[in-house]
Amino acid sequence: xxxxxxxxxxxxxxxxxxxxxxxxxxxxxxxxxxxxxxxxxxxxxxxxxxxxxxxxxxxxxxxxxxxxxxxxxxxxxxxxxxxxxxxxxxxxxxxxxxxxxxxxxxxxxxxxxxxxxxxxxxxxxxxxxxxxxxxxxxxxxxxxxxxxxxxxxxxxxxxxxxxxxxxxxxxxxxxxxxxxxxxxxxxxxxxxxxxxxxxxxxxxxxxxxxxxxxxxxxxxxxxxxxxxxxxxxxxxxxxxxxxxxxxxxxxxxxxxxxxxxxxxxxxxxxxxxxxxxxxxxxxxxxxxxxxxxxxxxxxxxxxxxxxxxxxxxxxxxxxxxxxxxxxxxxxxxxxxxxxxxxxxxxxxxxxxxxxxxxxxxxxxxxxxxxxxxxxxxxxxxxxxxxxxxxxxxxxxxxxxxxxxxxxxxxxxxxxxxxxxxxxxxxxxxxxxxxxxxxxxxxxxxxxxxxxxxxxxxxxxxxxxxxxxxxxxxxxxxxxxxxxxxxxxxxxxxxxxxxxxxxxxxxxxxxxxxxxxxxxxxxxxxxxxxxxxxxxxxxxxxxxxxxxxxxxxxxxxxxx
Numbered sequence: 001x002x003x004x005x006x007x008x009x010x011x012x013x014x015x016x017x018x019x020x021x022x023x024x025x026x027x028x029x030x031x032x033x034x035x036x037x038x039x040x041x042x043x044x045x046x047x048x049x050x051x052x053x054x055x056x057x058x059x060x061x062x063x064x065x066x067x068x069x070x071x072x073x074x075x076x077x078x079x080x081x082x083x084x085x086x087x088x089x090x091x092x093x094x095x096x097x098x099x100x101x102x103x104x105x106x107x108x109x110x111x112x113x114x115x116x117x118x119x120x121x122x123x124x125x126x127x128x129x130x131x132x133x134x135x136x137x138x139x140x141x142x143x144x145x146x147x148x149x150x151x152x153x154x155x156x157x158x159x160x161x162x163x164x165x166x167x168x169x170x171x172x173x174x175x176x177x178x179x180x181x182x183x184x185x186x187x188x189x190x191x192x193x194x195x196x197x198x199x200x201x202x203x204x205x206x207x208x209x210x211x212x213x214x215x216x217x218x219x220x221x222x223x224x225x226x227x228x229x230x231x232x233x234x235x236x237x238x239x240x241x242x243x244x245x246x247x248x249x250x251x252x253x254x255x256x257x258x259x260x261x262x263x264x265x266x267x268x269x270x271x272x273x274x275x276x277x278x279x280x281x282x283x284x285x286x287x288x289x290x291x292x293x294x295x296x297x298x299x300x301x302x303x304x305x306x307x308x309x310x311x312x313x314x315x316x317x318x319x320x321x322x323x324x325x326x327x328x329x330x331x332x333x334x335x336x337x338x339x340x341x342x343x344x345x346x347x348x349x350x351x352x353x354x355x356x357x358x359x360x361x362x363x364x365x366x367x368x369x370x371x372x373x374x375x376x377x378x379x380x381x382x383x384x385x386x387x388x389x390x391x392x393x394x395x396x397x398x399x400x401x402x403x404x405x406x407x408x409x410x411x412x413x414x415x416x417x418x419x420x421x422x423x424x425x426x427x428x429x430x431x432x433x434x435x436x437x438x439x440x441x442x443x444x445x446x447x448x449x450x451x452x453x454x455x456x457x458x459x460x461x462x463x464x465x466x467x468x469x470x471x472x473x474x475x476x477x478x479x480x481x482x483x484x485x486x487x488x489x490x491x492x493x494x495x496x497x498x499x500x501x502x503x504x505x506x507x508x509x510x511x512x513x514x515x516x517x518x519x520x521x522x523x524x525x526x527x528x529x530x531x532x533x534x535x536x537x538x539x540x541x542x543x544x545x546x547x548x549x550x551x552x553x554x555x556x557x558x559x
Contacts, residue, residue, distance in 0.1 A: 003086070007251055010082045014055055015062035019244055020267055021069045022059050024214025026052040027275045031161075031217065036529050041076035049276070051083060053257040056275060060265060061247035061258070069211075087253055101372050104443055107436035118433070118498060118531075119460040120538065121158070122545035124281035125151050129547075130309050132288055135302075138295070139288060143239070145232045147288075153228060153236050154280045155551045160223055161277065162550070164216040171205035217274045218267075227551075240283055241266045261286060306431070307358040310459060311342055314356050314429050321466050322347045322477050330413060334406045335396055341389060344405065349422035350481055353393045354429065355386040356459075361432040379437065379444050383456045386428030387445060390454055397424045425484045426454035433458040439499055439526075442492030453491040455484055457499050464534055464543070465503040472542055473507070482510070486517035493523045500531035508533055 001009070014022065029042055030052050036043060045051040059065060070076070132139060132147045140146050171177055176198055183189040183197075195203065208215075224233045241264035250258060259265075263279035264272045274280075292302050315331055322345060330344040343354040359382040364371045396403045397418050404412045430438070437443055438456050445453065457465075469476040483506050496502050505526055506513045516524045537543040548555065 001085070006082070006085045010086055011058045011062060011251075013079065013082055014059045015064060016066040017059060017068045017070050019059055019065050020273065021212070021214075023056045023265055023275065024212070024217060024273055025070045026056055027217055027273060028214045030276055031278075032213075036532070041072055041074075041080070044077065044080040045083070046087075050253075050257075053259050053276065054253050055079065055083065056265075057250045057257050057259065060242075060244050061250040063246040065244075083253075101368055104372065104375060104437065107443070118500070120464065120543075120545065121154075121278055121281065121549045122547040123460050123463065124278070124285070125154065125549070126545070126547040128281050128285055128288075130313070131285070131306060132292075134305065135288075135292055138292065142291065143288075144235050149228070149232055150236070150284050150288075151281070152551065153224065153233070154277075154284070155549065156224055156227055157219060157274060157280065158277055159550050159554055160219045161216050161274065164218075168205075168209055168215055171202045171209075174202060176202055177206075214273065217277070218271050219274070220271050237264065237266070237272065239287065240264050240280065241272055244268060303358070307356070310356045310358050310429070310431050313459060314354060314462070315343055317463055317466050318343065318345060318352075318354065320470060321480060326477075328414065330405050332408065333413065334408065334410075335393060335403060339392070340408070341393055344393065346421075347477060347481070349420065351397055351421055351424045352481075352484075353390045353424070353426045355389045355427070356429045356431075357382040357386045358431040359385075361434060375437070376444070379434070382430055382432065383428050383434065383438065383441070384445060386430075386456070387426065387447065387454050390426035390428065391447070391451065394424050394426060394451075397421055423481075423485075425481070425488075426452075427484075428454050428456040429459055429462055430456065431459055433461070433498075436495065436497060439496040439502060440491055440494050445491075453488040455487050461499045461503070464500060467545070468503075468507060468534060468537055468543055471544060472537060479510070482514075486514050489517040489520065490524055493520075494526070495523070496526035497528045498531060500534060501526040501528055502530075504530040504533035 030049055034040060034042055128147060128151055136146050180194050180198055183194040184191060221233050221237060240262050242258050242262040243266040259275045261283050263276045263283055265275050266272055293299055326348055328346040333341050333344055342356050345352050361378050362374060364375060399418055402415055402417045405414045406412050441453050441456060469480055473479055534543060
C-alpha cells in the first residue's frame with residue numbers, strides 16, 4: 001500500500017469511534033502515563049504524545065465519526081499496527097547504505113516528530129511571565145487580559161482536573177476496595193467473584209471510571225467563571241480550543257497537530273476536553289510570541305529580550321548551584337577588546353565558561369541533502385557558535401600569560417594567572433532542544449582532536465538537573481563538576497534521545513557512570529526511560545520550582 005492508502009485506511013478505522021470517548025481515552029493516557037515496562041497494548045505506541053495527538057486529530061477532523069468505544073483491547077493492537085505503517089512510510093526511510101548524514105537526519109527527524117516539549121509545567125508558566133511581562137499593556141490591548149490571567153487560567157484548569165480526579169477515584173481508597181485488591185493479589189480469587197462482594201456504589205464507581213477515565217479532563221466555561229470574568233473566559237477558550245468538523249488538511253503524521261496550538265477540544269455539548277493540559281502554556285507562548293513578532297518595530301526588540309531572559313535565567317541557575325563565598329561571577333565580561341562574553345565563574349580554582357544561545361532550530365526537511373544543509377546552519381548558529389565563543393576564552397586560561405577580565409567600560413575586574421587554575425570547563429546552554437545531535441556532539445561539532453568537548457544542554461534540562469542535585473544530594477557543586485568531567489568523555493560514542501536520560505544515570509549510578517566515561521572504547525546507550533527518575537522526584541515533592549503549578553488558594557486550603 002502507498003502512504004496515501006495507509007492514511008486512508010487508518011482514518012477510516014479511527015473514524016468509527018465516538019469522538020469524545022476516543023479522544024478522551026487517549027488524552028487520559030497522555031496525562032497519566034502507564035508504567036513503560038508493563039506489557040500492555042497502550043505501550044505499543046512508541047511516542048504516546050505525538051502518536052495520540054495524531055490519532056485524535058484524524059478522528060476529530062474526519063468527515064463522519066461513529067459510535068464505537070475504544071478500550072484496552074485488541075483494537076489498540078490494530079491501531080498501533082496501522083499507525084506504524086503510516087509512520088514507516090512518512091518519516092523513516094530504509095537505507096541499505098547507512099551513512100553519517102543519514103544518522104544525523106534520522107536523529108533530527110526523531111527529535112522533531114517523535115518527541116514533545118519535555119519540560120515541567122512550572123517551567124513553561126514561569127517562561128510566560130518572564131518573556132511577556134514587559135509587553136503586558138500590548139497583550140491586554142490585543143487579547144483582553146494580562147499575562148497573569150493567562151497563567152491563572154492554566155492553573156485553574158489543572159486544579160479542576162485534580163479535584164475531579166480525586167472525586168472519581170475515591171472508591172479506590174475505601175476499605176472495601178482495598179480488601180478486593182487483597183483478595184485478587186494475595187488470595188488469587190477470581191475477579192468476578194471478588195467484584196460481586198463489593199458494595200453496589202463501589203461497583204458502579206469502578207465501572208464508570210473504566211468506561212470514562214477521561215471525565216477528569218472535561219470542564220465547562222461555567223467552571224472557570226467562578227474565578228474569572230465571563231468575557232475573559234470566552235476569549236481564552238476561543239483562542240485555545242478547536243471544535244469537531246471535517247478538515248481535509250489534517251492528514252499527515254509529520255504535520256503540526258492542531259492541538260499543539262489549540263490543546264482544548266470543544267465538544268458538541270459545549271463542554272471542553274483538555275487533550276493535553278501541559279501544552280496550554282506552551283501554546284499561549286507560541287501565540288503571543290508570533291503575535292508580538294508581527295508588530296512593526298518589535299521584532300528585533302522581542303528577540304533581544306528573549307536572549308537576555310535566557311542569559312538571566314542561566315545566571316540564576318548557576319548562582320544557586322555554586323555558593324557565593326567560594327565563587328567569583330563575571331557576567332557580560334570582556335577579555336578581548338569589543339568581544340562580549342556571557343558568563344564566567346571561578347569556583348575553588350575551577351573555571352566554568354558559559355555561553356547561551358537562543359537561535360532557532362527549524363523543522364528538518366525530509367530529503368537528506370536539504371536537511372543536512374539546514375541542520376548544519378542551525379547547529380552552526382547555536383551550539384557551534386557557542387563553543388567557538390567558549391574556546392576563545394579557554395585559550396587564555398590555557399596560555400602562559402596573565403590576562404585581565406574587564407567590564408564593558410574597560411575596567412579590570414580580575415587579573416588571572418593561568419598557572420593557578422585547576423581546570424577549565426565549557427558549557428553551551430540553548431533555548432532549543434537539539435536531541436541526539438546535542439547529546440553526542442561528536443556528530444556535528446567542529447574542533448581539533450586535542451580540544452575537549454563542551455557540555456551543551458537545553459535550558460529546561462539544565463534547570464531540572466541542577467535543581468535535582470541541589471535538593472537531593474550533598475556537595476552538589478563538586479558533583480556537578482565531576483559530571484562535567486565525565487560527560488565530556490562520552491561524546492562520539494553515546495546514544496541518548498535526551499540529556500536528562502544521561503543526567504539521571506549520573507544521579508542514580510555515579511560510579512558506573514564514571515566507569516563508562518573512562519572506558520573510551522565502549523559505546524554507551526542511555527534508555528529513554530532513565531529520565532523518569534526526575535518525574536519520581538517531582539511527584540514525591542523532591543523537585544521544587546519557584547513557580548507553582550496550581551492556584552495559590554490550593555496551597556492555602558487544599559482540596
